[in-house]
Amino acid sequence: EPEVTQTPSHQVTQMGQEVILRCVPISNHLYFYWYRQILGQKVEFLVSFYNNEISEKSEIFDDQFSVERPDGSNFTLKIRSTKLEDSAMYFCASWGQGGREQYFGPGTRLTVT
């Protein structure tokens, strides 16, 4: 069964550093998403991406965040200058045309120290 993969599984970084979280969505999917989950809290939508542009973003997704599909397979989330409050699990998801389910990756746990 096709799956969404994410790397790394755990990233530790210092406050103020840039991080890039990587995702490989399911190959024929066209819609991509990032969500985050702060420890013990609910999953929150960050951004959706379609046709090489952001289709929707939440108020969490400020200028410190950016997304990119640098090639035909990867989908990345960049945080330019990490803050302590960016510590969370970040989930990538993808959705196929005509599909009715978002497939989630296993997540990347980001720890900012």
Next chain:
Amino acid sequence: AQSVTQPDIHITVSEGASLELRCNYSYGATPYLFWYVQSPGQGLQLLLKYFSGDTLVQGIKGFEAEFKRSQSSFNLRKPSVHWSDAAEYFCAVGASYTGTASKLTFGTGTRLQVTL
């Protein structure tokens, strides 16, 4: 804007007992509704989903959920809980616009504890 309420933060049931986890949603039209399960430190696994048609939907692991439009609810049920069902359960709603995949809005989750 869509929203989801899961009124129970934590539920404890005995193994073999029945389970019902509550979910209420707010959305202007017929929503897409989902239940996900998350084990500690793990990702999100889809249990079941509702889009249209039969209001009682069957999912994996013996779970089912019933969509009740009049109550804006989508409660998750299981007739007999197993110890391995202990996890966090999230209800989510997606907008139902045609041809567009929308974001999911999640509830705060219900943590299920199963006693032996």
